[in-house]
Every structure is written in C-alpha cells, then in structure tokens.
Amino acid sequence: MKPWTASLMALVAATAFAAQGTQDQIRAGAALSRVSPALEAYTRNALFGDLWKRPGLSRRDRCLVTLATLITRNQTAELAFYLDLALEEGVKPQEISEIITHLAFYSGWGNAMAAVNVAEPVFVRRRITAAQLPPAAGPHLPVDATAEATRVVNTQRAIGPEFPGLLHFTNDLLFQDLWLRPALAPRDRSLITISSLVASGQLGPFSNHLNRAMDFGLTETQATEAITHLAFYAGWPHAVSALPIAKDVFGRRPH
Amino acid sequence: MKPWTASLMALVAATAFAAQGTQDQIRAGAALSRVSPALEAYTRNALFGDLWKRPGLSRRDRCLVTLATLITRNQTAELAFYLDLALEEGVKPQEISEIITHLAFYSGWGNAMAAVNVAEPVFVRRRITAAQLPPAAGPHLPVDATAEATRVVNTQRAIGPEFPGLLHFTNDLLFQDLWLRPALAPRDRSLITISSLVASGQLGPFSNHLNRAMDFGLTETQATEAITHLAFYAGWPHAVSALPIAKDVFGRRPH
Amino acid sequence: MKPWTASLMALVAATAFAAQGTQDQIRAGAALSRVSPALEAYTRNALFGDLWKRPGLSRRDRCLVTLATLITRNQTAELAFYLDLALEEGVKPQEISEIITHLAFYSGWGNAMAAVNVAEPVFVRRRITAAQLPPAAGPHLPVDATAEATRVVNTQRAIGPEFPGLLHFTNDLLFQDLWLRPALAPRDRSLITISSLVASGQLGPFSNHLNRAMDFGLTETQATEAITHLAFYAGWPHAVSALPIAKDVFGRRPH
Numbered sequence: 060m061k062p063w064t065a066s067l068m069a070l071v072a073a074t075a076f077a078a079q080g081t082q083d084q085i086r087a088g089a090a091l092s093r094v095s096p097a098l099e100a101y102t103r104n105a106l107f108g109d110l111w112k113r114p115g116l117s118r119r120d121r122c123l124v125t126l127a128t129l130i131t132r133n134q135t136a137e138l139a140f141y142l143d144l145a146l147e148e149g150v151k152p153q154e155i156s157e158i159i160t161h162l163a164f165y166s167g168w169g170n171a172m173a174a175v176n177v178a179e180p181v182f183v184r185r186r187i188t189a190a191q192l193p194p195a196a197g198p199h200l201p202v203d204a205t206a207e208a209t210r211v212v213n214t215q216r217a218i219g220p221e222f223p224g225l226l227h228f229t230n231d232l233l234f235q236d237l238w239l240r241p242a243l244a245p246r247d248r249s250l251i252t253i254s255s256l257v258a259s260g261q262l263g264p265f266s267n268h269l270n271r272a273m274d275f276g277l278t279e280t281q282a283t284e285a286i287t288h289l290a291f292y293a294g295w296p297h298a299v300s301a302l303p304i305a306k307d308v309f310g311r312r313p314h
Numbered sequence: 315m316k317p318w319t320a321s322l323m324a325l326v327a328a329t330a331f332a333a334q335g336t337q338d339q340i341r342a343g344a345a346l347s348r349v350s351p352a353l354e355a356y357t358r359n360a361l362f363g364d365l366w367k368r369p370g371l372s373r374r375d376r377c378l379v380t381l382a383t384l385i386t387r388n389q390t391a392e393l394a395f396y397l398d399l400a401l402e403e404g405v406k407p408q409e410i411s412e413i414i415t416h417l418a419f420y421s422g423w424g425n426a427m428a429a430v431n432v433a434e435p436v437f438v439r440r441r442i443t444a445a446q447l448p449p450a451a452g453p454h455l456p457v458d459a460t461a462e463a464t465r466v467v468n469t470q471r472a473i474g475p476e477f478p479g480l481l482h483f484t485n486d487l488l489f490q491d492l493w494l495r496p497a498l499a500p501r502d503r504s505l506i507t508i509s510s511l512v513a514s515g516q517l518g519p520f521s522n523h524l525n526r527a528m529d530f531g532l533t534e535t536q537a538t539e540a541i542t543h544l545a546f547y548a549g550w551p552h553a554v555s556a557l558p559i560a561k562d563v564f565g566r567r568p569h
Numbered sequence: 570m571k572p573w574t575a576s577l578m579a580l581v582a583a584t585a586f587a588a589q590g591t592q593d594q595i596r597a598g599a600a601l602s603r604v605s606p607a608l609e610a611y612t613r614n615a616l617f618g619d620l621w622k623r624p625g626l627s628r629r630d631r632c633l634v635t636l637a638t639l640i641t642r643n644q645t646a647e648l649a650f651y652l653d654l655a656l657e658e659g660v661k662p663q664e665i666s667e668i669i670t671h672l673a674f675y676s677g678w679g680n681a682m683a684a685v686n687v688a689e690p691v692f693v694r695r696r697i698t699a700a701q702l703p704p705a706a707g708p709h710l711p712v713d714a715t716a717e718a719t720r721v722v723n724t725q726r727a728i729g730p731e732f733p734g735l736l737h738f739t740n741d742l743l744f745q746d747l748w749l750r751p752a753l754a755p756r757d758r759s760l761i762t763i764s765s766l767v768a769s770g771q772l773g774p775f776s777n778h779l780n781r782a783m784d785f786g787l788t789e790t791q792a793t794e795a796i797t798h799l800a801f802y803a804g805w806p807h808a809v810s811a812l813p814i815a816k817d818v819f820g821r822r823p824h
Binding site for chain 2: 641643645665666667669670673674675676677678679680681682683685686688689692693699702703704705706727728729731732734735738739742743750752765766769770771773774
C-alpha cells in the first residue's frame with residue numbers, strides 16, 4: 060500500500076492500514092469530521108488532492124518544507140503524522156535527526172527539544188537504530204573557499220565587533236560546523252532554512268538564504284512551489300510576505 | 315446563571331457551577347492563585363472586570379477576537395475555556411467550526427488541526443450534532459461583482475504570474491470559495507482575519523483586511539476595541555504595532 | 570551538588586541527582602540521544618559548556634532571558650526544566666511569579682496562563698508557599714517623576730486619543746501599576762521585556778525598552794550577551810534582527 064494513500068485514508072478514518080501510528084491518525088480524522096466537515100474536505104481535496112500532487116516540488120521536498128514549518132512553530136500535535144509521512148516518502152532517519160538539529164539554531168533550542176520528544180516514539184516504533192543516525196562529530200563536507208571568504212566578510216559586517224560572542228558562534232559553530240555536516244545535503248539544509256524563515260516571519264535573512272539555496276541547486280520552480288506550499292502550512296500572510304523578496308532574488312540571478 | 319459570572323467564578327475556584335467543563339477551570343483557577351495572586355487579580359479585575367465589559371465591542375465579538383488569537387498562536391491550553399465561553403455568549407457551533415476552517419488558511423493548517431483536537435471534546439460534551447455544523451459544500455453568498463473585480467486585479471498584482479499555483483489557490487479557493495461560505499458572516503470572517511494578523515505580527519495585509527472588515531460593517535469603534543482587546547490576548551507590542559496602520563485606515567475612509 | 574552540574578548530568582541521563590524533577594530530565598536526555606546525538610553534543614558543549622559559562626551575563630540573568638523566551642513562545646515542554654534551573658541559580662519564587670505576570674501583558678494572556686500550569690507543579694514539589702509570592706496589591710516602587718512625565722507624553726503620542734481604552738490601560742495598568750510592583754527589580758523587568766520582544770520578533774518598541782533597561786542599570790556587555798543568548802533560545806534570525814537596533818542604541822548613549 061502506498062503511504063500516500065494511507066495518509067489520505069487515515070484522514071477519512073480508514074481502518075485498513077496496519078501501521079502502528081495509524082490509530083492516532085484515525086482519531087485525528089474522526090475529530091476533524093466531528094468539528095469541521097469543510098476543513099476535512101479541504102484537507103482531502105485542496106491540500107492532499109491538489110497541493111501535494113503539484114509538479115515542480117517532489118513530495119519528499121514538500122515533507123521537508125512541512126517539517127521545517129511545524130518544528131519552527133512548535134506545532135507538536137501534527138508533527139508525528141508528518142514525521143511518519145516524511146519517512147514513507149523517502150526522507151531518511153539521519154535527515155530527520157539533522158533537520159531537528161539544524162532548526163535548534165535557526166528557530167530556537169526549545170523548538171528542537173520539543174520535536175525530539177515527538178520524534179523519539181516514532182523512531183522507537185520504527186526500530187530506527189543509533190547506526191542510522193548521524194554521529195555527533197565526524198568528517199565535514201568540503202568548503203568552497205571563495206564562497207566561504209565572501210560569507211565571512213558578510214557575517215563580519217552584519218554582526219560586527221560589538222557582538223564578539225555571536226560572531227564566534229556564527230562562524231565556528233554555524234557555518235564552519237553545522238552547515239558542513241554531511242547528513243543533510245546543503246540544498247536540503249537551505250530548503251528547510253528558508254521554510255523556517257517564512258514560517259516564523261523572519262524575512263531579514265530570507266534573500267541571502269534563498270540565494271544560497273539556489274546556489275546549492277534549488278530551482279526557481281522548486282522555490283516557487285515551496286512558498287506556495289508554505290501558504291497552507293504557515294498561513295497565507297506569511298507566504299505572501301515572502302513574494303516580493305523572492306521575485307527580487309529571481310530577477311537578479313543569471314538566467 | 316449567567317455564563318459570564320461562571321467564567322469569573324471558575325477563575326476564583328467556585329464549585330457551584332454545574333457545567334462539565336468546570337472542573338478543568340477550577341483547577342486552572344487554583345493553579346493561578348498558587349503561582350501568581352497578582353495575575354489572578356489582574357484576570358478578575360482588569361481583564362474580566364474591565365476589558366470584557368467595555369462598551370464598543372460586544373462580548374460575542376470579544377470571543378471571536380480571543381478565539382482567533384488563541385488558534386493563530388496554537389495556544390491550546392486556554393482554548394477549551396474560551397470555546398465554552400464563546401458558545402455561552404452566543405457564538406454558534408457552526409461559527410466555531412467555520413472559524414477554525416478559516417484560520418487554517420490564514421494562520422496555517424497545523425493551528426487549525428490542533429484547534430480541532432481541542433474543540434472535539436467540547437462539541438461532544440455539549441452534544442453538538444453534525445446537523446449543527448456547516449456542510450463541506452453548498453450554496454455560496456452572493457458576490458459584489460465590482461468589489462470582486464477590484465480584488466482580482468489586486469491579487470493578480472500582489473502575487474503575480476511568477477506564482478501561478480498561489481494565484482490559483484488565492485482566487486479559486488480563498489476568495490471564490492472560503493470567503494463565500496455562508497456559515498460565518500463576512501464581517502465576522504474579517505474580524506477574525508484582522509485579529510489573526512495582529513496576533514501573528516503579520517501586518518502586511520492588515521490595512522487591506524481592516525478596510526474590508528469596515529466595508530462589511532465593522533465600525534471604527536469596534537475595530538478600536540478589538541485592537542485594545544488584542545493588547546491583552548496577543549500582548550501589548552503586537553497591538554501597538556497595529557495602531558499607526560489602523561489610524562491611517564480610519565483617516566482615509568469617508569466619515 | 571551544584572545545580573549547574575545537575576542540569577548537565579540530567580542531559581546525559583545521569584541517575585545520581587536526587588531532585589524530584591530529575592526523572593523527567595533523564596527521560597528528556599535519553600530521548601535527545603535517541604533522536605540526535607549531534608544535538609545532544611551541541612547542548613552539552615556549545616550551549617551549557619560554552620554559552621552559559623560566558624562572562625558578561627550571570628547564569629541567573631541567563632535564566633531570566635531563557636524563561637522570558639520560553640514563556641513568550643508558549644514552549645511549555647522545556648519550561649519546567651528551566652524553572653527548576655532558575656530557582657537553583659538564585660531566581661526567587663516571587664520573581665518567577667512576577668515574570669509570568671509581567672509577560673501576560675507583554676506576550677499575551679494565554680502564554681502566561683500556560684506558564685502557570687507548568688509552574689504550579691514545580692512550586693508544589695518545592696513546597697513554595699503563598700508567603701513567598703508577591704501579594705496581588707501593595708506598596709509600589711517610587712517613581713522618577715521626570716522620566717515618568719516623558720513616558721506619559723511618549724505614550725500619549727504613540728497611542729493617541731483614537732484609542733482611549735488602550736491609553737487608559739497602558740498608563741494606569743502597565744506603567745503606573747505593573748512596572749512599579751516591587752517583586753521584580755525594574756532592571757530585571759526590562760531584561761525580560763527586551764528578551765520577550767526579540768523572542769516574538771516584535772522589534773518596534775525594542776529601542777525604547779533597551780534604553781529603559783540600560784537606564785535601570787543593564788550594562789552594554791550584559792545587553793550584548795543577552796542577545797547572544799537569545800540566538801540559541803529564540804533562533805539566530807530573531808537575535809540577528811535585533812543587532813542594528815542595539816548598535817544604534819549603544820552608539821547614542823553617553824559613554
């Protein structure tokens with residue numbers, strides 16, 4: 060059975076699917092139809108029947124965008140369902156682990172710790188072992204020396220000598236450690252970063268990070284669809300506020 | 315017994331009120347006096363004794379503003395109490411259902427799903443039946459063709475051809491479907507939309523939606539009181555940041 | 570045993586520490602290592618081994634910044650741990666109580682009520698009595714008449730006669746009551762206020778409140794470290810967005 064079908068079936072309270080997480084999903088589906096038949100229909104038709112099937116952004120990538128949004132907003136009630144969906148859609152356990160770690164820095168430690176509490180029973184139920192997780196330390200990805208030199212200058216300018224601690228952590232911890240961890244591809248790391256920025260309404264660094272994402276291989280179509288996806292998961296106003304910045308970035312890049 | 319009195323009594327841990335949700339409220343009131351006698355006093359005197367009794371915005375409308383704030387911020391712990399209060403103050407079950415559906419789009423799907431989980435036991439306890447809920451689909455409200463033509467042009471301009479998916483969803487799903495559902499009056503739909511924008515700090519579309527709310531019949535006094543109410547429920551900074559925009563909107567409308 | 574050690578030990582699932590809250594912390598530490606060994610290492614080394622030990626801001630003050638962030642963001646899962654840590658680091662029960670009360674106004678009533686629910690079992694477990702809490706009403710701190718006269722003019726200008734209710738509450742309730750309550754020093758009240766503003770991305774009043782904090786005795790070094798601390802707890806983008814405003818405030822003050 061396709062996991063995609065399962066998520067839809069759970070939402071309409073199907074009982075056939077055998078995964079252990081399904082009972083919660085059936086209950087959630089029953090509550091949804093008990094409170095809002097309209098929202099249930101929108102979820103079935105517009106969200107899963109239309110948005111998630113749109114070309115231009117894979118379902119795996121849509122899972123990354125969704126997880127980044129839920130973790131950034133501390134929306135733990137929905138998180139277990141989407142962790143299961145992500146794992147079914149091909150997101151690896153090591154990538155889930157690394158997404159949570161990355162978002163500790165980009166959305167706040169408390170969000171990551173709350174996500175850990177939701178992910179742990181999912182990992183236990185699926186018998187995900189320590190060997191499947193990224194190690195605490197290990198070899199880093201290679202660095203593009205030119206890009207990194209520019210990045211250092213920009214960081215120095217943005218933070219400044221008035222904030223020596225933040226400068227130290229940003230250089231040594233974020234860009235010369237976290238971003239170089241190999242368990243999550245830089246393009247995926249950038250995709251969850253821009254999703255987190257939109258989800259939290261923190262658009263100051265959005266332009267820089269969208270450019271970085273596209274330097275790492277995210278296409279304009281994928282970025283466009285990611286923002287469209289965010290309209291549903293972060294709310295229309297958050298997504299719409301990112302549009303002028305995205306259009307500006309698209310317009311300035313070589314075509 | 316007036317429900318208004320009940321909410322006050324619950325907060326001071328009264329035991330006389332017979333509603334089934336009251337036990338939780340008594341516990342909440344006891345915890346409050348155990349941790350902060352000052353906050354308990356502010357809640358009793360400033361919040362319920364002053365703010366909620368101010369003229370200019372009905373208690374029913376204050377319930378809409380409060381529910382929109384709590385749902386938008388995923389504050390599920392307080393939501394059950396205010397759902398009960400809203401139902402006692404005359405907000406209909408179909409309106410509750412529709413508010414949650416509306417805020418899925420305006421504040422993100424995860425917030426609405428979390429609200430569903432809180433509303434479901436409230437609906438069950440109060441024996442609210444499916445017949446009292448808005449159907450998933452049905453006749454729409456009539457459209458003001460002139461206003462809608464302007465809206466289409468503005469949407470086209472704001473989103474642009476670079477985002478065809480978002481343009482499609484905004485036109486077909488939001489404005490030509492969701493906003494036309496009859497279970498919630500357009501004026502109330504606008505009131506929860508502007509409340510949600512303030513509660514999430516998304517003031518980009520606030521001016522447009524405040525004008526829309528006033529076109530639908532929200533008075534300047536009601537808008538003023540709604541923002542005052544939001545100071546308490548969304549925090550002072552969120553409310554204050556909306557003031558210059560609101561004053562500008564008030565000043566430009568015909569008097 | 571130093572409580573500082575305890576929090577570290579709990580994170581690595583030590584069993585020796587006898588405090589009653591520790592079982593939860595051990596479980597949290599186990600979940601963390603089960604989901605992300607990297608985040609566990611960052612928590613042990615970068616967060617508690619480096620950030621929390623930096624000079625320039627005491628651990629007690631770091632607890633205030635952290636509590637303000639968690640309460641403002643409704644991150645209840647982590648709150649109990651940090652309430653215990655704060656009490657071990659010398660934050661008094663009356664100060665905890667007052668922080669929650671203050672943040673009802675600055676971050677929204679629902680956040681404070683959720684924090685009450687987390688604090689109550691911590692207070693019960695630690696046998697904190699009503700005599701240790703600030704009374705609902707009592708003598709106020711003395712007012713600096715000159716500064717208050719300026720504040721009244723600024724408030725009048727910022728809110729305006731269009732919002733008589735908000736003006737009334739801001740003057741009578743916030744500045745002539747809440748801010749004058751003696752259970753939390755004005756400097757600490759300002760520190761949690763600026764932390765809350767950064768944590769919620771509400772930077773409109775940040776400049777005013779940072780100046781106010783420094784007028785009350787917060788040093789430039791302490792403010793710098795508080796923002797650095799916020800990078801970890803509110804996420805990098807939130808902290809970085811406050812930097813230009815902070816630099817501007819620092820530059821304009823007499824040195």
